[in-house]
Amino acid sequence: MEKQSGKKTVLVLGAGDAIGSSILRKFSETGMALCGARRNKDKLDKLIDQLSSEGHEAYAFKCDARNEQEVTKLFAKIEREIGPLNTVIFNVGANVPMSILQTDSRKFFKIWEMACFAGFLCGREAAKYMLPRAEGTIIFSGATASIRGASGFAAFASAKHGLRALAQSMARELGSKNIHVAHVVIDAAVDTEWIRENIPHYKELKQRSGIVDPDDLANCYLMLQKQHRSAWTHELDLRPSIENW
DSSP states (O other): OOOOOOOOEEEEESOOTTHHHHHHHHHGGGTOEEEEEESOTHHHHHHHHHHHHTTOOEEEEEOOTTOHHHHHHHHHHHHHHTOOEEEEEEOOOOOOOOOGGGOOHHHHHHHHIIIIIHHHHHHHHHHHHHGGGTOEEEEEEEEGGGTOOOTTOHHHHHHHHHHHHHHHHHHHHHGGGTEEEEEEEEOSOBOOHHHHHHSTTHHHHHHTTOSBOHHHHHHHHHHHHHOOGGGOOSEEEEOOTTSOO
């Protein structure tokens, strides 16, 4: 891949079929080059082809965000061959319910790697390139588990709590250097295939706007990216109007 336009670039790590894809589509409005990365690149190709056919500069990458070498190579490749990273969004999921007795050390460690350690790797690499330019936005996707641990989610909640703490520390360290670090708490069910198949009364909830629309969620990520530094939001807590607090 030869360097293209040198446009400012947005990277979504964990560019899945719902939230990540909606974020990429929404950020196409900015005119930035669009980069999506996930472990299974083939699942991204359709979206990237669609964005490209609409005239956007868009790229798909294979990357295991838990792997330090893969992450560092991905960031270096984008900076070298596409353009400067202006916005990095960490959206890797690891929501795996299991009782505490079913949670062996391997499962716990894997969930922590996906939901917390991978966020550290991506946040650090983003900061590495943004700091010399004194410009950039880093957004981490959180969940209900970021602020309270539910029964059967000990591993996930501990990892998401860790990711939230990482985001807080990075915001305090990097904010004065003109790098906006934000954490989005998604405290509700998002309209995905899994939710459609497993949530009782899905259709009724959908009609009542009780399921988060990924496109509406993506609007919030773009809003964070566009905020003026005089009034930055660090943590955004999102839920449908009918969701209990």
